[in-house]
Amino acid sequence: MYGEYQIIDLPLSAGVVRSKVETFLAENGLRLEAVDRYVGIEDSDERLIAGGGICKDVLKCIAVSEEARSGGLTGKLVARLMQLGEEAGQHDLKVFTKPEYEDIFASLGFSVIAKAGKAILMENGDGLKRYCSDLAKHRRPGRCGAVVMNAAPLTWGHDYLVEKACESVDALFVIPVVEDTPGFSYRDRYQALASAWLEELKVEVCSGSPYAVSKATFPTYFLKDLSDAAETQMTLDLDIFARHIAPALGVTVRFVGTEPSDALTARYNELMKKILPEHGIEVVEVPRLESEGRPVSASEVRKAVAEGSFRRADAIAHPESMPMLVGALASRALRMELDLTPKPGLVDKNGSGAHKDMDYRLMESSIGAIVPFIHAMASINPDDDVPSDMVELGIKAEQKMLAATGGVNTHKGAIFSLGLMATAFAQCYWEGETVGEKALKSKIVALACAVPKSKDTHGAKVCSKFKAKGALQNARDGYPALFKEWLPFYRKVKAEKNGLLKTLLLIVSQLEDTNVLYRKGPAVAEKVRSMAREALKNFSEDKVRNICGRFTSEGISPGGSADMLALTVFADSLLS
Structure with missing residues (x-):
C-alpha cells in the first residue's frame, strides 16, 4: 500500500503546516517540540501518515499512523532524519522512544544508553563511550564526589556547595551543564569554574557533555516543565549518571544544593535520592547559602542583569x-x-x-x-x-x-x-x-x-x-x-x-x-x-x-x- 512514497520537508513556520503536524502528533499521543527540521510522508489524499523531526543531535516527534505501521515507514523516516543529521554535521544521534520500538531503532544502528519505565534513550554512535573514556583519565584514589552544575553564572552559592562537598571527599569532580544559557555560554562558564577553583587541589572541573542535564537527556529542565515527560527524562538522565558517568570517574557520592523554590529541580533531587543509592551512590543535599534571608541563586543574578x-x-x-x-x-x-x-x-x-x-x-x-x-x-x-x-x-x-x-x-x-x-x-x-x-x-x-x-x-x-x-x-x-x-x-x-x-x-x-x-x-x-x-x-x-x-x-x-x-x-x- 505504501510502496511508493516521498519524504517531504514540512516547514513549521507555515501556520497551516504546523497545525497539520500538531494534529497528527496529537492523534498519535505526542506533542510538537522544538525542532530544526521536520519531515513527513503523506498518502494520496495529502493526509500525513508519518513524520519525524531533528533538533541538533536528537531525533524527536517521530510517529507513524496506526494504519501505516506495517508498511516499514518508520525505518525509512528515521534513515532520512539520520541523513539530515549527517548533512548538518551532527554525529552520535540520539532518540527518545518507547521500549517496544527498541528493535526498530536497533536495526538502524542505535543502542540503548539509558532506561526509564516508559522510555529508553538510544544513540547511534559511541559518543557516550568516548566521553566516559575521557572522564576515566581523571580518576583519583580515595572517596570521590561529583557536582553537576549549570552555574549560569557562577555564584557564591556554587562556591559554598563545592566548599562543603570538599570537606567530606578526597576528590571532587565538577561537571558543568553543556547547554548555552542566553548571555552565559558553556565556554565562558567552564572558564569561570576552572579559574575559580584553580588552586583547590581537590577540585577538578571536567568537560560537560550531552549526557548530563542537557537538552538531549533532560530537555524539560530548560523549559521548567514539571510533567510526566519531565519525570521520565529525569530518570533517564540519572540512569546515565549512575551506570556510565559515575563509574568512569569512580564517584560514590553526588552533592546537590537544596531547592526551596523551583519545583522541577526539587523533584529532580527527590528522584536522585531514590535512584542513585540503588547503584551504590550516596546523595548529599547541602543547605543553600543565603544572603539577607534569601537563597543565593543564579536566577537572581540573571534577574538583576x-x-x-x-x-x-x-x-x-x-x-x-x-x-x-x-x-x-x-x-x-x-x-x-x-x-x-x-x-x-x-x-x-x-x-x-x-x-x-x-x-x-x-x-x-x-x-x-x-x-x-x-x-x-x-x-x-x-x-x-x-x-x-x-x-x-x-x-x-x-x-x-x-x-x-x-x-x-x-x-x-x-x-x-x-x-x-x-x-x-x-x-x-x-x-x-x-x-x-x-x-x-x-x-x-x-x-x-x-x-x-x-x-x-x-x-x-x-x-x-x-x-x-x-x-x-x-x-x-x-x-x-x-x-x-x-x-x-x-x-x-x-x-x-x-x-x-x-x-x-x-x-x-x-x-x-x-x-x-x-x-x-x-x-x-x-x-x-x-x-x-x-x-x-x-x-x-x-x-x-x-x-x-x-x-x-x-x-x-x-x-x-x-x-x-x-x-x-x-x-x-x-x-x-
Missing part, C-alpha cells in the same frame, strides 16, 4: 563571573537600542529606517557576533598590555561582525565605545573597589589615549574635513556629554513609557554625529540636531513619527547617536 543592575548581580555572583555579567549587560544595552521603536532613520522593529542594506534580523546577528568580544575585553588580565589586547579584540570583533552581516558595517562604533567602557570597567573592578563614575572616566581616558588614531575610516575623514571631534576624541575627553547630560537624563526618565526615546532625542540634539556629517554634511547635521531639540521640547509620539518619516525619506541615519544611546544604557547598568 535583565533589570540592568551590575551591582545587585555582583553582590551574589562569584568574581570570576564579572566578564560574563559585563558581556550580558552590553548585549542588553544593544538590544534595548535595537528594540526601541520607532527611531528616526534607524533600524527598528518597524523597518530599516534610512538603510537599504540593514534590517532588524541583520542587526540581531551582528549583536550576537560582537558581544563575545566585549566579554573578552572585560576578561583582559590587568598585568597584560591592556590597550593592545583591547584593540586586537576590537579588530577581531569587527571581522566577526562583517562575516555575520555579509560585509555590512552595523556596529563598528558600538564595538569601540562599549568595548572601551567594558575594558575600563573591568580594569577598575580588578583594582578591588566599587566602580564609580570618576574612576571609570579616568580609566576610559587612559585607555583611549593609548589607542592610535585611524586615518582611513569614514569617521577620520569627517573629523579631518569638518574639524569634528569624532568617537576617539570623545572617549579621550572622557565622554563629557555622557556623564554630564545623557546619563543623568536617562536615569530621570527611564521609568517612563518613552524614556528611552526621549534619551535618544537628547543625544541626537547634542551629538556631532559623524554618520550624518559624512552622508549629508554640516548643514543637514545642524538641522537634525534642531529637529531633535524641538521634538524633545514639545514631545509627542506623532511628532516623532513625522521625524522618522522625514529622516527615512531623506536618507538621514544618526547611527552615532544610536551607539551613544546603547553606551548610555550600558553605563547606567554598570554603575547601578
